[in-house]
Amino acid sequence: MRLTDNQLTQLRECNGERWLTPHHMGGLSAGKRSGVLRALCALGLVEWKWRSRGTGIPGEGARGSKLYRLTEAGKEHLKPTPEAPTP
Numbered sequence: 001m002r003l004t005d006n007q008l009t010q011l012r013e014c015n016g017e018r019w020l021t022p023h024h025m026g027g028l029s030a031g032k033r034s035g036v037l038r039a040l041c042a043l044g045l046v047e048w049k050w051r052s053r054g055t056g057i058p059g060e061g062a063r064g065s066k067l068y069r070l071t072e073a074g075k076e077h078l079k080p081t082p083e084a085p086t087p
Contacts, residue, residue: 007036016069016070019051021051021066022037025068041068044073045071046071048066048068050065050067051067
């Protein structure tokens with residue numbers, strides 16, 4: 001699977017087990033970050049869940065109330081691949 005430079009940058013920012021807000025992931029400007037994260041979720045490399053604002057009700061909160069983290073497929077995608085031998 002070939003990713004754009006922006007997708008690869010954002011995927012690296014997701015690296016880890018913790019759920020992160022887009023703001024805490026850095027990497028890209030806020031305008032680009034949301035679209036890139038949506039694309040990575042559609043590819044199955046990143047997953048998201050609703051964040052609550054202390055109410056315990058998922059999705060009840062302000063704009064940008066999603067949390068993201070890397071999936072197992074995303075972790076696999078970030079692993080270095082051995083280079084093909086040159087003939």
